[in-house]
Amino acid sequence: MVDFSLWDIFRNLLLAARWTVVLSLIAFIGGGLVGLGLLVFRLSKTPGADKLVGAYVQLFQGTPLLMQLFLSYFGIALFGINTSAWVAAALALTLYTSAFLTEIWRGCVNSIPKGQWEAAQSLALNFPEQLRYVVLPQAVKIAIPPTVGFLVQVIKGTALASVIGFVELTKAGTMITNATFKPFLVYSCLALMYFALCFPISLVAHRLERNMNRGRQ
Amino acid sequence: MDANKNILVEIAQLRKSFGTNEVLKGIDLQVEAGEVIAIIGKSGSGKSTLLRCINGLEVFQSGKLTVDGKPLMHENALAMRELRQRVGMIFQSFNLFPHLTVGKNVMLAPRLVKQRETKPGEEQARQLLARVGLVEKYDAYPDQLSGGQQQRVAIARALAMEPAVLLCDEITSALDPELVGEVLRVVESLANEGMTLLMVTHEMSFARKVSDRVIFMHQGRVHEIGPPELLFANPQTPELQQFLSSLND
Numbered sequence: 001m002v003d004f005s006l007w008d009i010f011r012n013l014l015l016a017a018r019w020t021v022v023l024s025l026i027a028f029i030g031g032g033l034v035g036l037g038l039l040v041f042r043l044s045k046t047p048g049a050d051k052l053v054g055a056y057v058q059l060f061q062g063t064p065l066l067m068q069l070f071l072s073y074f075g076i077a078l079f080g081i082n083t084s085a086w087v088a089a090a091l092a093l094t095l096y097t098s099a100f101l102t103e104i105w106r107g108c109v110n111s112i113p114k115g116q117w118e119a120a121q122s123l124a125l126n127f128p129e130q131l132r133y134v135v136l137p138q139a140v141k142i143a144i145p146p147t148v149g150f151l152v153q154v155i156k157g158t159a160l161a162s163v164i165g166f167v168e169l170t171k172a173g174t175m176i177t178n179a180t181f182k183p184f185l186v187y188s189c190l191a192l193m194y195f196a197l198c199f200p201i202s203l204v205a206h207r208l209e210r211n212m213n214r215g216r217q
Numbered sequence: 218m219d220a221n222k223n224i225l226v227e228i229a230q231l232r233k234s235f236g237t238n239e240v241l242k243g244i245d246l247q248v249e250a251g252e253v254i255a256i257i258g259k260s261g262s263g264k265s266t267l268l269r270c271i272n273g274l275e276v277f278q279s280g281k282l283t284v285d286g287k288p289l290m291h292e293n294a295l296a297m298r299e300l301r302q303r304v305g306m307i308f309q310s311f312n313l314f315p316h317l318t319v320g321k322n323v324m325l326a327p328r329l330v331k332q333r334e335t336k337p338g339e340e341q342a343r344q345l346l347a348r349v350g351l352v353e354k355y356d357a358y359p360d361q362l363s364g365g366q367q368q369r370v371a372i373a374r375a376l377a378m379e380p381a382v383l384l385c386d387e388i389t390s391a392l393d394p395e396l397v398g399e400v401l402r403v404v405e406s407l408a409n410e411g412m413t414l415l416m417v418t419h420e421m422s423f424a425r426k427v428s429d430r431v432i433f434m435h436q437g438r439v440h441e442i443g444p445p446e447l448l449f450a451n452p453q454t455p456e457l458q459q460f461l462s463s464l465n466d
Contacts, residue, residue: 118312123374
């Protein structure tokens, strides 16, 4: 029987961690862009926009991410498109992230006093300018802690992509366990790696928050 | 109508409802260039709503409103942008942008809307801040200023757009009593320089001193209108008499 050293386990997990990071990045960036688009659409007071985005948010918040991954994996195939686990996972996580982010950010924008919009309006700023120069800079500061908190959730959520055969950290952990028969050791390493990914992000968020507050004093 | 008159704001049969509650029940008003008008009345009489209709912060259901001969069109974003450059507004709660310095608060709109370059923009901001006596606060943030100072910055910010009319919505109501004077002095100097002003105010002595005409609003209508000396000394309607006497209690 082949013997696996701790380094073997760790090295293989590290290699798989790349894909967790890439998938998370896709979800952050894609979800952030889509979420921002939905937010602006909602704020623009286009008739029906609020209801439409509201329904979108409810749909993704009201169903498990696991189902969304399954549906995206098998759903795309239904249209006759040959899909990979990559595309399905990226799509599902992007939509999931966008729904949560747009709702989080809407709350932040809503917490900016109405008088700020009114002052910007009465200075003849148009809607994009009101958003870009007056409301968003104030909302961003409020948005950082909940956004980062949620992004940590997304990193951990990528673990679910293992069920559609996407080889990221968790899937790799399972495969290594099957080869080594050392589940406790492997999953401990796995947990450590997730922690190593998530903890720095929380740290950065704290620092950002502090810096922005200092900037105003 | 006298052809020599330069009518800046013209309001005809303006009606505005919030749901089923009609707050403006047909307002007619003409404001000449350079005129200072004080709007008084009980809370809920529609004074603030009337003011907010003039720069389109409130959408009205019927009637006509023109500024400088141009009709107010809510649906037309470009027309609104044009109109709002002619109409400045100062709010009860100041509404300075807290994330920008005093100087940048003043410069933001001219830079975006009038494409003013940085250099002339800074120069103008310093000039306007000097005019309201706050040039040394150029780099300060709004939360480092007193209420009276914030309101003076708000005035400078509105003036930076070089409006033809300035709307003042109870601009001293949120101030501590000892800070009211500094703001009113700035407004008075604007009035003396010929700025067209429409102000909703509870400062009766101030209204009496600076305004050319006083409007008493009651239940969504212009109930009485006239020069201050007449209106305050000789109110014609029982409602105004009651309003004025309630102030003296």
